[in-house]
Amino acid sequence: MFAFGNGPLSDPSLSLSRFLALSCLPIKFQQNPNFETSQKGLKSMWNYALKGFLICLFLKVYDYSDYIHPKVIWVVYSFHIYFGLEIILAVVGGSARALLGIELESQFDEPYLSTSLQEFWGRRWNLMVTRILRPTIYDPVLNASTAIVGRKWASLPAIFGTFMVSGLMHELIFFYMGRVRPDGGITWFFLLHGVSLTIEVAIKKVIKRKWCLPRIISGPLTIGFVLATSFWLFFPEFLRYNPMERALEEYAALGGFVKDVYKALTFKSLNNVVQTYDGEK
Incomplete structure (x- = not known):
């Protein structure tokens, strides 16, 4: 990503937060964001809503996959992956705009x-x-x-x-x-x-x-x-590679990790409260 001085990480004016974001995430900052670009993002909300609806429809179609030709399922799956990527990247772009005040270049058109x-x-x-x-x-x-x-x-x-x-x-x-x-x-x-x-x-x-x-x-x-x-x-x-099964396993593991951390922090906080109360008593 340095690309002989021409890549996205080659800009010496990058802050540490932007450098880390470019290094770790599949994003690229817009060089000259303008009002027209922001309006285009706002106008695409219905576009993303429609794609979200289609994903829900595709998930329902999978329930009847035994009665549908495998090639048709593959077509549905390919559009499912594409729409899912677009929505995820739109969420990332919206988060970057809200938290960092930056505009990201689109991934798909x-x-x-x-x-x-x-x-x-x-x-x-x-x-x-x-x-x-x-x-x-x-x-x-x-x-x-x-x-x-x-x-x-x-x-x-x-x-x-x-x-x-x-x-x-x-x-x-x-x-x-x-x-x-x-x-x-x-x-x-x-x-x-x-x-x-x-x-x-x-x-x-x-x-x-x-x-x-x-x-x-x-x-x-x-x-x-x-x-x-x-x-x-x-x-x-x-x-x-069974990507869906592996992804669901990783999401479940991540959810379990977050849940365990939350329980540990809650238990520690509760112990602190009890100890404080006992000390005052």
Whole structure:
């Protein structure tokens, strides 16, 4: 996150609290927050309320999973994960605004509206990771490739290298989550998307927007490709780690820890009161 002096932690004016927040949380501060950005956040409340309602609806759908095709359940699950992430990150952003008086950059921008892989990965999906990978992987590979293939085509190896690193990062993250030996499915998912996005960008450079598909066609094709490859390579690996069960176990352990601490503090306070009363008596 220092990224050779270009990352979010490289700003020497960061306070200790902001430095720690950037280091430990998946957030990025807005450089020039304005009134329009704040209004956009306020206007999105109905958006989040609708997504919260859909999550509740999805939880009810899971009760009938025995009667629904597994692929349909996976589609529901993918939207469930996405909506859940958006709501959690919105709560984090609201808390940061209320407690620290800072605006956080958004993590997602309605990725289901994407009309190309370039738009999906570069401007709509998991933007925090995009902002981290650009100065750490994309820009160095771009600069190195420029001297070899020229500026026009240097972005192609930079794109592929970024996706390759992202795949390895996800393999490491999933191994940390589940302690299950990876078999490369996640890496293949990102390599496939890296190759596909590289081809897409190369075609765009050749045709130079002389011809393009209408949004009504390119949108479903893009999301369909993302979902199909996710079902093929990503979700089987993701579900192999039993993430929901592990998450619930960790939440239960955290709840038990908080409960034990509360009991200990309450018991200690009660003892202090009794001792004080006995002393006065």
